[in-house]
Amino acid sequence: MDAASDSPNAESPASRLTPMMAQYFEIKAANPDCLLFYRMGDFYELFFDDAEVASRALGIVLTKRGKHEGEDIRMCGVPVERADDYLNRLIALGHRVAVCEQLEDPAEAKKRGAKSVVRREVVRLVTPGTITEERLLEPGRARLMVAVQKVRAREGGQVYGLAALDLSTGAFTLSEADEAGLPAEIARLEPSEIVASQAVYDEREFSRIIGAMRAPATALARDGGDGVAAERRVCEFYGVETLDGFGAFTRAEIAAAALALAYVKRTQFEARPALSAPTRRARGTSLEIDPATRANLELTRTLSGAREGSLLATIDLTVTPAGARQLAERLASPLTDPEAINRRLDSLDFLVEAAPMREALRRALAHTPDFLRALARLSLDRGGPRDLAAIRDGLAAAAALAGILEAAQDLPPELLAAYARLRADCGALERDLQSTLADDLPLIKRDGGFVRASASPALDEARALRDESRRVIAELQSSYAEQAGVRQLKIKHNNFLGYYIETPQAAGETLVKPPLNSTFIHRQTMAGAMRFTTNALVDLDARIASAADRALALELEAFDRLRHACLAEGERLRGFGAALAEIDVAAALAELAVKRNWTRPLVDASLSFRIESGRHPVVEAALKAAGEPFVANDCDLSGEAGEGGRIAIVTGPNMAGKSTYLRQNALIALIAQMGSHVPAARAHIGIVDRLFSRVGAADDLARGRSTFMVEMVETAAILNQASARSLVILDEIGRGTATFDGLSIAMACVEHLNAVNRSRALFATHFHELTGLAETLPRLVNLTVRVSEFKGTLAFLHEVVPGAADRSYGIQVAKLAGLPASVVKRARQALASLEASRSSATLDSLPLFSYEPREPPAPDEVRAALAALDPDAMSPREALEAIYALKRLMEAKGVTAAAAHSIGDWPPRAAPPK
Ligand code: ADP
Ligand code: MG
Numbered sequence: 001m002d003a004a005s006d007s008p009n010a011e012s013p014a015s016r017l018t019p020m021m022a023q024y025f026e027i028k029a030a031n032p033d034c035l036l037f038y039r040m041g042d043f044y045e046l047f048f049d050d051a052e053v054a055s056r057a058l059g060i061v062l063t064k065r066g067k068h069e070g071e072d073i074r075m076c077g078v079p080v081e082r083a084d085d086y087l088n089r090l091i092a093l094g095h096r097v098a099v100c101e102q103l104e105d106p107a108e109a110k111k112r113g114a115k116s117v118v119r120r121e122v123v124r125l126v127t128p129g130t131i132t133e134e135r136l137l138e139p140g141r142a143r144l145m146v147a148v149q150k151v152r153a154r155e156g157g158q159v160y161g162l163a164a165l166d167l168s169t170g171a172f173t174l175s176e177a178d179e180a181g182l183p184a185e186i187a188r189l190e191p192s193e194i195v196a197s198q199a200v201y202d203e204r205e206f207s208r209i210i211g212a213m214r215a216p217a218t219a220l221a222r223d224g225g226d227g228v229a230a231e232r233r234v235c236e237f238y239g240v241e242t243l244d245g246f247g248a249f250t251r252a253e254i255a256a257a258a259l260a261l262a263y264v265k266r267t268q269f270e271a272r273p274a275l276s277a278p279t280r281r282a283r284g285t286s287l288e289i290d291p292a293t294r295a296n297l298e299l300t301r302t303l304s305g306a307r308e309g310s311l312l313a314t315i316d317l318t319v320t321p322a323g324a325r326q327l328a329e330r331l332a333s334p335l336t337d338p339e340a341i342n343r344r345l346d347s348l349d350f351l352v353e354a355a356p357m358r359e360a361l362r363r364a365l366a367h368t369p370d371f372l373r374a375l376a377r378l379s380l381d382r383g384g385p386r387d388l389a390a391i392r393d394g395l396a397a398a399a400a401l402a403g404i405l406e407a408a409q410d411l412p413p414e415l416l417a418a419y420a421r422l423r424a425d426c427g428a429l430e431r432d433l434q435s436t437l438a439d440d441l442p443l444i445k446r447d448g449g450f451v452r453a454s455a456s457p458a459l460d461e462a463r464a465l466r467d468e469s470r471r472v473i474a475e476l477q478s479s480y481a482e483q484a485g486v487r488q489l490k491i492k493h494n495n496f497l498g499y500y501i502e503t504p505q506a507a508g509e510t511l512v513k514p515p516l517n518s519t520f521i522h523r524q525t526m527a528g529a530m531r532f533t534t535n536a537l538v539d540l541d542a543r544i545a546s547a548a549d550r551a552l553a554l555e556l557e558a559f560d561r562l563r564h565a566c567l568a569e570g571e572r573l574r575g576f577g578a579a580l581a582e583i584d585v586a587a588a589l590a591e592l593a594v595k596r597n598w599t600r601p602l603v604d605a606s607l608s609f610r611i612e613s614g615r616h617p618v619v620e621a622a623l624k625a626a627g628e629p630f631v632a633n634d635c636d637l638s639g640e641a642g643e644g645g646r647i648a649i650v651t652g653p654n655m656a657g658k659s660t661y662l663r664q665n666a667l668i669a670l671i672a673q674m675g676s677h678v679p680a681a682r683a684h685i686g687i688v689d690r691l692f693s694r695v696g697a698a699d700d701l702a703r704g705r706s707t708f709m710v711e712m713v714e715t716a717a718i719l720n721q722a723s724a725r726s727l728v729i730l731d732e733i734g735r736g737t738a739t740f741d742g743l744s745i746a747m748a749c750v751e752h753l754n755a756v757n758r759s760r761a762l763f764a765t766h767f768h769e770l771t772g773l774a775e776t777l778p779r780l781v782n783l784t785v786r787v788s789e790f791k792g793t794l795a796f797l798h799e800v801v802p803g804a805a806d807r808s809y810g811i812q813v814a815k816l817a818g819l820p821a822s823v824v825k826r827a828r829q830a831l832a833s834l835e836a837s838r839s840s841a842t843l844d845s846l847p848l849f850s851y852e853p854r855e856p857p858a859p860d861e862v863r864a865a866l867a868a869l870d871p872d873a874m875s876p877r878e879a880l881e882a883i884y885a886l887k888r889l890m891e892a893k894g895v896t897a898a899a900a901h902s903i904g905d906w907p908p909r910a911a912p913p914k
Contacts, residue, residue, distance in 0.1 A: 017068075019115055019116070019117045020117050021068065021073075023117050023120060024036075024038055024047060027098075027100055027120065027121075027122060028047075028050075030122070031098040031122060031125070033096060033218075034095075034096045034097055034098035034125060035050045035053060035054055035090060035095050035096070035097045035098070036050055036097075036098050036100060036122075037078075037083070037097055037098065037099045037100060038100050038120070039080070039099075039100055039101045039102045039120060040077070040102075041106075042079060042080050042081075043077040043078065043079055043080060044077060044078050044080060044083055044099070044100075045075055045076070045077040046075065046076055046077065047073060047074065047075045048068075048073065048074055048075075049074075051074045051075045051076045052074055053095070054076055054078075054086075054090065055076040057089060057090055057093055057095070058076075058078070058086055058089055058090070060076050060077075060078065061076060062074055062075070062076050063075055063076065084133055084135050084136060085135070087126055087131075087133075087136065088133075088135065088136045091126060091127070091128050091131060091136065094128065094216050096125060096126065096127045096128075096216075097125070097126040097127075098122045098124075098125050098126075099122065099123055099124045099125075099126060100120050100121065100122045100123070101120065101121065101122075101123050102118050102119070102120055103118075103119045103120060103121055104118060104119045105118075106118050122269070123269055123270075123271075124267065124268060124269060124271070125266065125267040125268075126267075127145075127193055127216075127218075127267055128192045128193045128215065128216060129143065129144060129145030129146075129165075129167075129191060129192040129193025129194075129195075129215070130145055130167050130193070130263075130264075130267045130268070131143065131167075131168070132167055132168045132373070132376055132377050132380060132382060133377075133382070134370075134373065134377075137168055137373065139321035139324065139370060140316070140318075140321050140324030140325055140328065141324075141325065141328065142166050142168075142169070142171070142190075142325050142328065142329065143166055143167070143168045143192050144164045144165065144166050144189055144190070144191045144192055144193075145164075145165050145166075145167065145191065145192065145193045145194075145195060145260065145263065146162055146163065146164045146165075146186065146189050146191035146193070146194050146195070146215075147162070147163040147165070147194075147195045147196070147224075147256050147257075147259040147260035147263060148160055148161070148162055148182075148186070148194065148195070148196045148197070148200050148206075148256065148259075149161045149163075149196070149197045149200060149223065149224070149226075149252065149255040149256040149258075149259045150197070150199065150200050150252065150255075151226055151251050151252045151255055153178075157178070157179070158178075158179060159176055159177075159178060159250070159251075159252040160176060160177050160178070160179070160182050160185075160200070160252060160256075161174065161175075161176050161250065161251075161252030161253045161254070161255050161256030161257075162174065162175050162176065162177065162185055162186070162189070162253075162256050163253070163256035163257045163259065163260035163278070164189045164191070165260045165264070165275070167264070167268075167273055167376060167380075168373050168376050169322075169325075169372040169373055169376055169577070170273060170274055170275045170276050170372065170375070170376050170379070170570075170574065171275075171276060172257075172260075172275045172276055172277070172278045172279070173278065173279050173280065173281060174249060174253035174254075174256060174257055174278050174279070174280045174281075175253065175280060175281045175282075175283070176250055176252045176253055176256075176283060177283070179205070180721065181283075181288060182205075182206075182209065183209050183212075183290055183291050184288045184289060184290045184291065186209060186210075186213065186291075187213075187289070187290065187291035187294050188286065188289065188294075188332050188333055189332070190300065190332060191213070191215045192215055193215050193216055193217070193218070194210055194213070194215050194216070194217040194218070195217070195218050195219075195220055195259065195260070195263045196217060196218075196219055196220070196259075197219070197220060197223040197224075197259055198219045198220065198221050198223065201217070201219035202219075209291075212291060213291075218263075220259060220262060220263060220266070222262075223258075223259050223262060224255065224257075224258025224259040224260070224261060224262040225255070225258055226251070226255050227251065227255075229258070230254050230255045230257070230258035230259075231243060231254050231258070233258040233261055233262070234254060234257050234258055234261060234278075237261050237275075238275075238277065243278075245277075246277045246278055246279075247278075247279065247280060249278070249280055253278075253280060257278055268380065271380040271381055271382075272379070272380075273376060273379050273380050274375065274376065274379035274567055274570045276574050281333070284336065284689070285335065285336060285337060286333040286334060286335060286336060287333070287334040287335065287336055287670065287673050287688060287689065287690065287691060288689065288690040288691070289334075289670075289690070289691045290692070290717070292693070292694065292714050293691055293692055293693040293694075296663075296693045296694070296695055297311065297663060297666060297667060297670070297691075297693055298310050298311060298618070299311050299312060299331060299332070299670075300312045300328060300331070300332065309618065309622075310618075311331065311617065311618055311667060312327070312328055312331055314617050314618045314621050315327075315331075315589075315592055315617060315671075315676075316328075316588070317588040317589075317591050317592050317595075318584045318585060318588040319362055319365050319366040319584060319588070320365050320366075320368050320370070320580065320581070320584050321370045321373075322370060322372060322577055322580060322581040322584065323365070323580070323581050323583075323584025323585050323588060325581070326581040326582065326584070326585045327585050327588065327589075330585065330674045330675065330676075331670075331674055333674075334670050334671075334673035334674040334675075335673055335674070335675065336673065336687050336688075336689055337687075338603050338604050338605055338687055340675075341603045341672070341673055341674075341675045342603060342675075343412070343413055343414050343675075344414060344586070344674075344675025344676075345600055345601075345603070345675055345676075345677075346412040346413070346414065347412050347414045347415050347586040348586055348589050348590045348593065348600070348675070348676065348677060349412075349600060350410075350411070350412045350415065351415075351586055351587050351590035352590045352593055352594055352677075354408070355594070357404060357405075357407075357408060358587050358590055358591065360404050361401060361404055361405075361583055361587050362584075362587050362588075362591070364397060364400040364401055364404060365397065365401070365580065365583065365584050365587070368393065368394060368397040368580065369389075369390035369393050369394060370390065371390040371391045371393070371394030371395075371573065371576075371577065372573070372574065372577040373390075374386075374387035374388075374390035374391055374394075375387075375391060375566060375567075375570060375573055375574075375577075378391075378563050378566055378567060379567055379570070381563075383563065384441075384442070384443055384444050384445050385437065385438075385441040385442060385443075385444075385445055385450035385559070386441050386443060388433060388437055388450075388559070388562050388563070388566065389433070389437055389441055391429075391433065391566050391573065392430060392433035392434060392437060394573070394576060394577070394580075395426050395429065395430040395433070395573075395576070396430065397580065398422050398426075398576040398579070398580065399422075399430070401422055401579075401580065401583060402419060402422040402423050405418075405419040405422070405583075406419070414582065414586070415583070415586065418578075418579040418582050418583055419579075421575040421576065421578070421579040422576060422579050422580075424572045424575060424576070426569055426572055426573070426576075429565050429566065429569050432562065432565060433562060435452065435455055436451055436452060436455045436456075436558055436562060437450060437451070437452060437562075438450050438451060438452045438453075439452070445555075445556065445559050447552075448551060448552045448555040448556070449555070450555065450559070451554075451555045451558050455558070456554060456558065458550075458554055459551055459554040459555065459558075462547045462548075462550040462551040462554060463547075463551045465543060465544065465547035466544060466547040466548045466551055469540075469544040469547075472540060473491050473499065473540070476491060476536070476537065476540070477489065477490065477491040477501075480501060480519075480520075480534070483516070483519065484503070484507070484510065484511055484516055484520070485510075486503050486504075486507040486510075486511075488503060488504050488507065489501060489502070489503045489507070490502050490503075491537070497523060497524075497531065497533070498538075498541040498545070499533070499537050499540065499541040499544075500523060500524075500531045500532065500533050500537070501520065501531065501532040501533060501534070501537065502529050502530070502531050502532075503529065503530055503532070504528065504529060504530075505525070505526075505528050505529055505530055508525075508529070508530030508532070509530075511530070511532055512530075519534055520532040520533075520534060521533050521534060521535075589675075589676045589677065590677075592676070592677070593676070593677035596617070596620075596679065597679075598676070598677035598678055598679050598680075599677055599678065599680060599681060599682060599683070600677050600678075601668075601672035601677070601678045601680075601683040601684070601685050602682075602683065602684040602685070603672055603673065603685050603686075603687065604684075604686060604687070605686060605687055606638075606641070606684075606686035607638065607639040607640065607641055607644070607645055607686045607724065607725070607760070608638045608684045608685065608686040609635070609636065609637040609638050609639075609645060609646075609665075609669070609684075609685060609686065609727070609760045610634075610635070610636045610637075610638050610682075610683070610684045611634060611635045611636070611665060611668055611678075611680050611682070611683045611684075612634050612680060612681045612682040612683070613632035613633070613634065613680055613681035613682075614632060614633055614634070614635060614664055614665060614668050614678075614679065614680040614683070615630050615632050615664060615679040615680065616630070616660050616661075616663060616664035616667065616679070617664075617667065617671075617679045619660050619664070620679065630798075631657070631797070631798035631799055632680070632681070633661055633664075633798075633799065633800040634800070635648070635661075635665045635762075635800075637665075637727075637760035637761070637762070638684075638686075638760075639724070639758070639760060639779070643758070643779075644724045644757075644758025644759065644760075644779065645724065645758065645759055645760030645761065645779070646760060646761075646779050646780070646781055647750060647753055647754055647759075647760075647761040647762075647763060647777075647779060647780050647781070648761070648762050648763065648780075648781050648782070648783050649750070649763050649765060649770050649771055649773070649774065649780060649781070649782050649783065649804075650662065650762060650763065650764040650765070650783045650784065650785070650800070651764075651765060651766070651768055651770075651771060651782070651783075651784050651785075651804050651805035652784050652785030652786075652787065652805045653785075653787055653794070653796075653805065653809035653810070653812070653813055654766075654809075654810070654813045655796060655813055655816075656785035656786075656787055656796050656798065657785050657796065657798040657800070658731070658732075658764040658785055659695075659731050659732075659764060660798075661762075661764075661785065661800055662693075662729045662731050662762045662764050663693070663729070664679075665729075665762060666691060666693055666727060666729050666762075668680055668683055668685070669685050669688050669691065669727055670688075670691060672685045673685070673687070673688065686725075687725065688725060688726060688727045688760075689723065689725040689726060690721065690722065690723070690725070690726040690727075691726070691727050691729075692717075692718045692721075692722055692726060692727070692728045692729065692759075693728075693729040693730075693731070694711070694714050694715055694718060694729070694730050694731065694733060695731045695732065696711060696731060696732035696733050696734060696735040708737050711733065712745075715730070715733055715745075715749060718730075718757075719749065719752050719753070719756070719757065722753070722757040722759045723757065723758075723759065724757070724758040724759060725759075726757070726759040726760070727759065727760050727761070728753060728757070728759045728760070728761040728762070729761070729762050730749065730761065730762070730763045730764070731764045732764055732765060732766060733745070733746055733749060733763070733765070734746035734749075734765075734767070735766065742767070743767045743769055743770075746763075746765055746767050746770060747767075747769070747770060747773065749763075750763060750770060750773060750777075750780070751773070751777070754777050754779055754780065758779075768804060768805060771804035771805075781802065782802065782803055782804045783800050783801065783802060783803070784800070784801060784802075784803050784804055784805040785797075785798065785799065785800050785801075785805075786798075786799040786800075786801055787809060787812075789809070789812065793812070793815070793816075794809055794812035794813065794815075794816060811824060811827045811828055811831060814827065829871050830866055833866065833882075833883055833886065836883055861889060862886060862889055862890050865885070865886055865889055866886060869882055
């Protein structure tokens with residue numbers, strides 16, 4: 001270990017703390033919620049429970065060392081140079097780590113006395129939302145820490161401010177939300193970590209929200225303050241007198257910003273990140289998508305949590321990490337302003353047309369390093385030589401892009417603005433980096449070796465001296481060997497003596513005598529060998545050592561100079577970064593449009609929703625990979641202002657393509673509003689303000705929350721919040737309960753949507769009865785997915801056409817699924833006899849519902865009677881009699897025709913709640 005007293009002393013009495021353990025306990029007590037990485041020489045050591053947790057999480061050996069209060073001190077350690085990997089795994093598991101460093105050399109501590117301990121301090125808390133190490137970050141994903149603070153609203157109630165900070169790039173955005181909008185706003189940001197003021201943290205609703213998120217949450221008891229105090233904190237951080245220069249922020253936003261900065265201080269200690277000035281996203285400027293809808297539409301992850309197979313993964317053709325992050329952000333926050341959307345679409349159109357330029361831009365962008373993340377590391381003084389190189393290469397890429405865009409005539413406004421930014425001059429910095437940095441760069445700066453030869457004469461000289469030492473030493477050795485007449489004389493090196501001369505013992509005896517002893521100075525006698533030095537060697541030794549030190553010092557000096565030069569250009573570099581990302585996204589979406597045959601949507605402020613030959617991008621890609629075609633479908637939900645949109649009831653058998661159709665239309669609206677071309681032959685979308693998508697409980701097993709209650713809570717949220725501007729997708733709502741309940745609820749929901757919300761809506765259902773509603777509700781349309789049946793075998797055509805499904809084809813689907821033939825045959829018989837007693841498939845008989853028995857009628861007796869029949873053994877006459885008997889039995893049980901139809905769905909697809 002590093003110093004005599006600097007170890008948990010095995011010999012000390014159990015009751016007495018060694019000075020080192022006392023230090024450990026003090027630091028641990030200050031960071032109770034973190035695993036403490038306690039630096040000891042080349043290792044970070046963990047003790048006690050921390051050791052237990054870490055050894056289990058990392059699969060490293062748990063050892064024991066000495067005792068504390070009669071108990072073994074459990075410990076484990078990770079080597080410093082591999083700490084990143086271990087940190088990565090611990091953070092991924094949701095742990096927080098306090099990194100405690102040695103702040104002085106053990107030798108210095110020793111000077112204070114044998115019992116003194118090396119000075120140590122926690123220099124950083126590593127948390128999921130504040131990491132900056134390249135190896136710990138996903139290239140194409142933002143790493144957001146989101147701070148949530150609340151203030152009292154002027155009009156009463158609470159307003160929440162949200163500050164989203166990406167420490168890995170310096171991006172800092174503020175927004176606010178009311179109570180109802182908070183879950184959607186947090187979900188939009190997809191945080192890696194949430195920080196809340198204690199007041200927010202303690203709210204029941206808030207814990208419900210974070211309970212549903214993947215991100216860990218922390219309460220900051222002493223938060224950033226409110227009002228003037230918060231504003232002062234933010235001003236102080238940026239070194240400005242007022243925030244007016246950054247824009248007009250609300251009180252809630254400033255309070256959240258202050259909270260975020262308080263957390264930065266809390267986790268980064270003295271290191272001060274270079275953050276961009278805060279920007280704000282005003283309320284209502286993005287399409288609101290609540291967490292359930294995001295999950296259900298599989299925007300950035302599939303329902304099972306994988307990135308692969310999500311919409312984002314399917315449409316991401318960007319070539320830089322910053323571009324990928326920007327695309328993810330656009331997808332997470334589609335716009336609601338038709339003008340802004342059309343500006344983006346103009347850039348796309350331009351790049352779709354200008355194919356050679358698009359390709360040139362994409363070529364120039366490819367391999368551009370993630371220099372904004374490099375800049376962020378440099379600002380925290382965690383950067384290495386390769387981070388400087390990333391900035392060098394980023395500057396080169398920016399210049400290359402500017403050169404390509406320069407040739408273009410009539411750049412659309414967005415690309416013109418990007419071009420203007422790229423023309424900012426950073427030539428001096430670029431030249432400095434070019435001429436100073438070597439071609440091959442080490443990962444860390446500590447050992448030097450990153451400054452190019454001939455970059456600095458002083459460094460060249462120091463290096464020459466250091467590197468020539470071998471040759472000089474070799475020369476000296478042969479001249480001494482000759483002078484002493486000792487062939488075996490060698491010059492060696494160790495840390496204690498530095499350079500020294502060694503001869504065999506016998507030969508050495510002549511060196512301690514005149515005349516040789518005037519040159520050779522005796523240092524040590526070993527077994528069989530003697531060691532000497534000379535004045536010349538001592539001199540050379542000092543010069544070599546100082547040359548190495550000097551070379552390293554000069555290199556570190558150069559590093560620091562370049563680092564500061566980069567930080568001084570931070571504003572422009574961030575401008576380049578933003579422009580590069582924007583161009584990457586525009587070029588990638590243009591490429592996507594060309595490759596997959598997407599078209600420009602017409603986006604305006606109307607209530608239109610007309611899609612011709614729309615496709616589901618993810619399903620289409622999956623089918624294409626399997627060599628199968630996707631059947632494109634139309635959709636028209638357009639409505640008039642003041643009246644509201646249309647509601648389409650979509651019926652059809654299982655597996656026909658209902659869910660796909662619903663989602664594809666929602667996705668097309670969303671993709672249009674992010675400012676992209678869409679997977680359709682034509683699309684006219686009147687701005688959607690909120691998007692709602694719900695799936696009936698039976699279909700929602702993947703999320704592990706298949707209760708009917710959840711389904712109803714979510715449905716309630718839609719019916720309470722959706723407006724005439726909203727788009728609502730309801731997929732098989734009401735199947736999580738008994739058939740009658742479910743049908744009644746589904747029907748009432750459709751009526752409410754029609755009369756109150758007036759949203760454009762798609763409603764897929766297996767309750768055929770709902771199709772009857774179209775007769776009385778004029779804004780309702782019926783759609784069905786066509787199937788063909790040939791000799792009792794079903795083929796799915798996936799074609800959506802006007803009309804209602806004539807039946808549910810449950811048995812045919814069951815047959816496709818491989819149900820035993822005998823069972824299928826039996827089911828057909830049962831269905832036939834049940835259908836014989838059915839008078840209508842619609843809700844003509846609706847009023848009957850008002851006296852629906854409280855208990856759903858149990859069809860068990862009927863089924864039992866049915867099951868007892870053996871049609872193969874019956875004459876036609878017996879069969880007819882049996883049917884009459886069954887019907888009498890049913891009527892005796894009070895089963896109506898409408899209810900009987902639900903028995904026609906037998907076996908019922910919706911499992912009754914247990
Ligand atoms: P439903 O909701 O009616 O049960 P789904 O929408 O889940 O049906 O679709 C079932 C399967 O049918 C999908 O996984 C997909 O493979 C295929 N499918 C759906 N729509 C189409 C389409 N338009 N073209 C081709 N295949 C489709
Ligand atoms: Mg479905």
